[in-house]
Amino acid sequence: MKTPKGLREHQKLLDLANANTSYLDKLKPFSKFNRNGLDVALSTRHASELSKEDMEFCFNLTKTNMETIRSLTSAVDDFRTCTALLKRYNASSWGWSDQRKRTELKEDTARFLLARSQSSADGAPGQLVAFVHFRFDFESTADEAQIPVIYCYEIQLSEPVQRKGLGKFMMQIIELIGIQEKMLKSMLTVFQANTSAIKFYRTILNYEIDEISPSQCDDDEADYEILSKRLPHRASLTGK
Numbered sequence: 001m002k003t004p005k006g007l008r009e010h011q012k013l014l015d016l017a018n019a020n021t022s023y024l025d026k027l028k029p030f031s032k033f034n035r036n037g038l039d040v041a042l043s044t045r046h047a048s049e050l051s052k053e054d055m056e057f058c059f060n061l062t063k064t065n066m067e068t069i070r071s072l073t074s075a076v077d078d079f080r081t082c083t084a085l086l087k088r089y090n091a092s093s094w095g096w097s098d099q100r101k102r103t104e105l106k107e108d109t110a111r112f113l114l115a116r117s118q119s120s121a122d123g124a125p126g127q128l129v130a131f132v133h134f135r136f137d138f139e140s141t142a143d144e145a146q147i148p149v150i151y152c153y154e155i156q157l158s159e160p161v162q163r164k165g166l167g168k169f170m171m172q173i174i175e176l177i178g179i180q181e182k183m184l185k186s187m188l189t190v191f192q193a194n195t196s197a198i199k200f201y202r203t204i205l206n207y208e209i210d211e212i213s214p215s216q217c218d219d220d221e222a223d224y225e226i227l228s229k230r231l232p233h234r235a236s237l238t239g240k
C-alpha cells in the first residue's frame, strides 16, 4: 500500500501537470512535423483555451472517424472489421452520444495536442488536421494503488494525413509530456474491434495490455482493452 506521503506527492505531481500551460516549451524540436509531404505545427491547449471552431473540429473529426468507413480500405475483411467496429461502438457500454462526447471534450481537465497545417503566406493560421485529447489523472494498479498517469482519451487524424508518421509522432510527444510531468505510465483505451489501432499501439509504439485491462481481470464480456507503457521516472516516487 502506498503511504499517505506517497499519495500526497503524486497529487502534487498531478496538480503541477494540470497547471502547466505550455507542455511543449521544453520540447521545441517536437513542435513541428515536416515529413512525408506534411508540414504541420504542433501546440498544446487546455480545453478552455480552444476556440469554438477548434472544439467543433475535434468533435466532428472524432464522429467522422468513428462513423465512416471511407477512411478504411475497401478490402472485404477490412470492411467487415469496420462494420463490426461501428456496431460494437453503438452497442458498447460507452455507446456514441453527441452530447456526451461534446461534454467529455470540454471538461476542465481535458488537454489537447493540436496539429495544424503550417500557415499560408498571408500569415493566417492553418487548418487543424489532427488532435490528441489527453489528461493527467490517477489510475489504479492491480494491487489497488493509485498512480499518476498521462491518459490518451482520443487520437484522431483526418484521413489525408493518416499513414504518414504523424500519429506515431504525436503519441511520442504524449509520452514525452508524460515523462516531463513525471507521470508513471502512459495509458489508453482501445476497442478490441479496432484492430488497426491495436496494431499501431502494440507493434509500432510497444504498448502492452495493462494489468487492469478487462482481459487481465477475467472479464470476457468487455469489448475494449486498456493498454499502457511504463515511463521512466524518479525512483523516489515508486517508494523503492
Ligand SMILES: CC(C)(COP(=O)(O)OP(=O)(O)OC[C@H]1O[C@@H](n2cnc3c(N)ncnc32)[C@H](O)[C@@H]1OP(=O)(O)O)[C@@H](O)C(=O)NCCC(=O)NCCS
Pocket: 065, 155, 156, 157, 158, 161, 162, 163, 164, 165, 166, 167, 168, 169, 189, 190, 191, 194, 196, 197, 199, 200, 204
Ligand atoms: C490510428 C491512427 C492514430 C494512426 O496514426 P497514423 O499517423 O495514421 O499512423 P502512422 O503513419 O504514424 O503509422 C505508423 C505505423 O502504424 C501502423 N498503422 C497505422 N495505422 C494503421 C492502420 N490503419 N492499419 C494498419 N496499420 C496501421 C503501420 O505499421 C504504420 O506504418 P506504415 O504506414 O509505414 O505501414 C490514425 O490513423 C487515426 O487517427 N485513425 C482513425 C482514428 C482511430 O482509429 N484512432 C484510434 C482510436 S483508439
